[in-house]
Amino acid sequence: MPKTEGAATLAAVLAEARRRLAAGDMDDPALEARMIVEHFTGTARKDAIATPERSVSAGEIANIDDAVNRRLAGEPVHRIFGWREFYGLRLKLSPDTLEPRPDTETLVDAVLPFVRETVRREGHCRVLDLGTGTGAIGLAIAAQVPEVIVTATDISAGSLATATGNAARLGLAARFIPRVSDWFSAVDGKFHAIVSNPPYIEAGAIAGLQLEVRLHDPVRALDGGADGLDAYRAIAAGAPEHLDENAIIAVEVGEGQGRDVALIFSEAGFRMASAHRDLAGTERALVFGG
Numbered sequence: 001m002p003k004t005e006g007a008a009t010l011a012a013v014l015a016e017a018r019r020r021l022a023a024g025d026m027d028d029p030a031l032e033a034r035m036i037v038e039h040f041t042g043t044a045r046k047d048a049i050a051t052p053e054r055s056v057s058a059g060e061i062a063n064i065d066d067a068v069n070r071r072l073a074g075e076p077v078h079r080i081f082g083w084r085e086f087y088g089l090r091l092k093l094s095p096d097t098l099e100p101r102p103d104t105e106t107l108v109d110a111v112l113p114f115v116r117e118t119v120r121r122e123g124h125c126r127v128l129d130l131g132t133g134t135g136a137i138g139l140a141i142a143a144q145v146p147e148v149i150v151t152a153t154d155i156s157a158g159s160l161a162t163a164t165g166n167a168a169r170l171g172l173a174a175r176f177i178p179r180v181s182d183w184f185s186a187v188d189g190k191f192h193a194i195v196s197n198p199p200y201i202e203a204g205a206i207a208g209l210q211l212e213v214r215l216h217d218p219v220r221a222l223d224g225g226a227d228g229l230d231a232y233r234a235i236a237a238g239a240p241e242h243l244d245e246n247a248i249i250a251v252e253v254g255e256g257q258g259r260d261v262a263l264i265f266s267e268a269g270f271r272m273a274s275a276h277r278d279l280a281g282t283e284r285a286l287v288f289g290g
């Protein structure tokens with residue numbers, strides 16, 4: 001059935017999107033076709049199985065064609081949709097924000113037990129999310145634990161506006177304090193936990209990243225300086241005066257950076273409490289105590 005015909009079925013539209021993405025050499029045409037078709041038809045995976053004959057309107061087909069074209073031109077699927085899910089939360093993206101990645105959920109999992117324990121002991125938990133981007137880490141923690149109050153910083157005012165909008169849509173605005181800040185420059189007070197997924201790509205490696213990342217994630221959210229570790233140095237240097245007693249710092253690290261990052265924090269007087277692997281088995285989050 002031609003793709004422009006109004007009476008096209010879900011199965012036919014899905015097959016056509018998959019065929020075009022496969023012909024364009026996309027990594028996972030089946031998955032991305034499904035995501036695009038589900039998004040623009042408001043269906044779920046089970047619908048394609050249970051009701052493959054469901055009709056898809058001409059308008060929906062036009063949206064799907066347009067999205068497939070954008071994908072073929074290199075735009076990541078979630079940039080096309082304008083949002084991505086993180087820790088079960090739908091987060092709006094903007095050109096200023098990194099697209100949150102599932103790997104970063106490792107960091108959230110790593111700190112939640114500590115956050116809950118702090119709440120049991122003190123009735124609340126103050127969390128500082130440095131370089132919040134879409135708000136992903138701070139909002140995920142706040143959504144899981146109602147006694148959490150997050151201060152979220154970003155050097156980009158645009159990012160922070162996106163994060164603040166996400167907090168409002170999720171009903172978390174009352175516990176989400178945004179601050180435009182270059183790491184700690186505009187941060188006051190002390191926290192039970194400092195969390196961050198900072199930029200950690202070596203400056204010289206950015207040109208070699210996948211096009212999806214290089215062209216669509218903001219460079220400022222990626223660039224960690226010459227050796228990729230500048231942000232960790234800034235965080236380790238500023239953290240001591242912003243930590244409560246018994247506080248932790250948890251950071252995401254790039255592949256193979258664990259040892260160097262551990263050294264930076266140990267030289268600043270912290271001891272490593274735990275290391276956490278992502279679903280691919282890569283060391284991804286480190287937790288330090290005072």
Ligand code: GLN
Nearest residue numbers: 098100132133197198221
């Ligand atoms: N904290 C945000 C995230 O994990 C943004 C991180 C960044 O821009 N480097 O998605």
